[in-house]
Amino acid sequence: MRPFQYLQPATLADVIVAQREAPSAVPATFLAGGTTLIDLMKLGVMQPERVVDLRLAGSDFAQIRFDGATLRLGAFARMAEVADHPVVAASFPVIAQSLSLAASPQLRNMATLGGNVLQRTRCAYFRDPTWAACNKRTPGSGCAAVDGANRQHAVLGTSSQCIATYHGDFAQALMALDASVVLGGPAGTRTIPFAALHRLPGNTPHVETTLHPGEIILDFVIPAGPWASRSLYLKIRDRQSYEYAVASAAVAVAMNGDVVADARIALGGLAAVPWRAHEAEAILRDAVLDEATATRAAEASFAAAVPQSHNAFKIALGRDTLVRALLQAASMEVRHD
Amino acid sequence: MSDSERKTEPVSKRRRNFLIGSAMTGVVPVIGWAGQAQATTQAAPVDARAALNVALRVNGRLHQVQVDARMTLLDALREEIGLTGAKKGCDHGQCGACTVLVDGRRELACLTLAVAAQGREVVTIEGLAAPDGTLHPMQEAFVAQDAFQCGYCTPGQILSAISCVHEGHATSPDQVREYMSGNLCRCAAYPNIVAAVLQASQQMGD
Secondary structure, X not given: OOOOEEEOOOOHHHHHHHHHHOOOOOOOEEEOOOOOHHHHHHHOOOOOOEEEEOOOHHHHHOOEEEOOOEEEEEOOOEHHHHHOOHHHHHHOHHHHHHHHOOOXXXXXHHOEHHHHHOOOOOOOOOOOOOOOOEOOOOOXXXXXXXXXXXXXXXXXXXXXXXXXXXXXXXXXXXXXXXXXXXXXXXXXXXXXXXXXXXXOOOOOOOOOEOOOOOOEEEEEEEEXXXXXXXXXEEEEEOOOOOOOEEEEEEEXXXXXXXXXXXXXXXXXXXXXXXXXXXXXXXXXXXXXXXXHHHHHHHHHHOOOOOOOOOOOHHHHHHHHHHHHHHHHHHOOOOOOO | OHHHHHHHHHHHHHHHHHHHHHHOOOOOOOHHHHOOXXXXXXXXXXXXXXXXXXXXXXXXXXXXXXXXOOOEXXXXXHHHHOOOOOOOOOOOOOOOOOEEEEOOEEEEHHHOEOHHHOOOEEEOHHHXXXXXXXXXXXXXXXXXXXXXXXXXXXXXXXXXXXXXXXXXXXXXHXXXXXXXXXXXXXXXXXXXXXXXXXXXXXXXOO
C-alpha cells in the first residue's frame, strides 16, 4: 500500500474545506466503510495520496425515514441496519433482500449504502495490477478480459473497451424502484435520478459515475409506489451465500387482479452498470402475468445482449432468473392497507 | 493542529452558510452541513509517512500506539498491542478470521485502518473470558461441540457467532449457516460450528 495522508473531518462542511485547503492538489479519496477502498489499496489498484475518512462527517446522514409516501435512506447507514429495518423489510422487500443477500454479515456491518453503490467491479484483471491491460485501471491500456477468462463478465452494456460487470445488488433495487440520489459537494447539493449515477463504459470505462469532483452521496430517496410492496430480489450465485450474483433480478410489480398494472425490473450480475429492463416492462404492462408472458418479457430484455467467449450461458440464466422472479412476485401475498 | 483550526474555521463557516442558503430545498435535511458549529478538521501531517499517535480501546483498556496511516486494526492488534487472537487469513475481507467486535458489532479488522478505529470499542477473543478464566458461553459451546480442528479460524468464528446470536440470527440451523457465511473454515468444521452456535444461543438467553 502506498503512503497517504489521513484526515477525519468532523462535519461535511469541513470535508469540503479539507479538500480545498489541503496542501496537495491531488483530489482526495473518500473513505466510508472501507470494504472496497482498503481492499483495493492493498492490491495496489487504488493509490490515493489523501484519504478523507467520512465516518464522523457522515454520521448525520445515516437515518432511515419513511413518511408513508417516500423512503429516505441516509447514504451513511450501514447495509445491515437497513436490511434489518422492519419498515424496509415490510414495505420495500426488494431493498431488504438485495442488502441481506449481499456480502457477509461483517461486511454489511461496515459498508455504507453510498459506498455500496460505488463499489468497483470484481473483474479479476481490474483487481490484479500485474495485468497491464485494463482500460478501467489504466486508460488506453486495453482489456485483458476480452481474450481472457470472462465467465463472470457482462453481457449487457459492455463496450469493446471494457466488459466488466457491475456486481452490486442494492443498486438494482434502487433502479427498479425509480430512486433518486441526493449529492452534496463544493458547489452545493443536487438531486439526480439514481439511473443517472453510473456511466456506461463506452470509450471511457475509467469514468464510472457522473459524480462531480468532491461530491458525496448523502441520501437515497425512494417513492413508495403500489409496486414497492410486491417486490423481491432473486440472486443466483455459484455458492449459496456470501457470493456475488452470476445473475440477479430486482422486480417490483403492481397487479390489478391477474393483470400487470406496472412493472419495474432491474438486472444484476449481467451488465456493465445497474441495468433497468425497460423492454421487459413494456411487454408486461397490461398483460396477464403468466409464464409465457414472463418469458417473452425476459427474452426481450436480452435481445441486445453480447456474449463473450465464456459467458454465453448468462443470457439463458439471466432470462430464467427474471422469469422466476416475476412469477414469484405475482404469487406474493401482499397486504393492502 | 491549532494553526490549522484557526485557519480553516472562518472558511468552514462561510461554506456552511452558503450551503444552507443556496442549495438546500425543503426536502433536503441540513443537519450534517449546518448543525455542528465547531470546525474540528484534523490537520493533515505534511509527510504522509509520519507516524500517527493513536489511542485504541481494546477489551476495555486504552492502548497508545504509534502507527503508520496504512496500518490496519488487525496489524495494530497483533503487532503493536500483542493481541494475536485475531488472525490474518486472506487480509482482504473474504475469510472472516480477523473478525472482532467494534462498538458491539462484528466487523473485519483487516479492512479497518487502525487510525480510523480511534474512539471505538474493540473486543477481541482475549476479552471474552471472565477475569477468573470462566469462558464465555460461546467459547464453552465450541469446546463442547468440538467445533474446530486446526483452530485458526476459531477466534473469528466465536466473535462472529456471538454477534449472530445478539442480532437474533441464530434461531435455526439454516439461519446460522446463512449468517455465519462470512467465516470460512478450511477444516470444514461447519456442522459442529452450527451446533455450537445453537447451543450457546440457548445459554446466552437472547
